[in-house]
Amino acid sequence: MGIYDFTVLNTKKEPVSLAEYKGKVLLVVNTATGCGFTPQYEGLEALYKKYEGQGFVVLDFPCNQFAGQAPGTEEEIVNFCQLKYDVTFPQFAKIKVNGNEADPLYKWLKKQKGGLLGSAIKWNFTKFLIDREGNVIERYAPTTKPEDIEKDILKLL
Secondary structure, eight states: OOGGGOEEEBTTSOEEEGGGGTTSEEEEEEEOTTSTTTTHHHHHHHHHHHHGGGTEEEEEEEBOTTTTOSOSOHHHHHHHHHHHHOOOSOBBOOBOOSSTTOOHHHHHHHHHSOBTTBTSOOSTTOEEEEOTTSOEEEEEOTTSOGGGGHHHHHHHO
C-alpha cells in the first residue's frame, strides 16, 4: 500500500484518488483555521506558487481534533483560506488524524514516519514531505515553518 492507493474526499465530499498526484513532490498538512499556526497558510501558498510549475503540490486536510480549531463547514474553511491567505492549493474534506477514526491516509503516513509522540499527530500543521515516487521522506513538527522546508523540497524537485 502506498500513498497513490488512497482515495480522499474533496471539499464537496467527492472522492479523489491520490494517484492524480503521481510523479509530484507532495507536502501533506493537517490544518486548522483557528490555530496559532494558521498564518502558516501564507508560507504554504508561497511555496506552492513558487514550485507548482516544477511538480510540487500542497495537500491540505483540515482537522478539528485539536481544541476544535477547524470549526465550520468545508465551504467556510475554503472561503476563509481564499479570502485571508489567497490559498490555491488543493484542499480536502475535514478528517481525523488520530484515534480509531483516523483517516486511512493518516494511519499510513504515521506508520511511515513517527514523530515526537510516537505515531500520533501532535497538533495542527504537522507536515509530511513525499517524493515523486510516493515515499514519505520527512515529517515536520507544527512549529516548523513552511519556508524552513524549502531546501528539502528543492532536493526532491
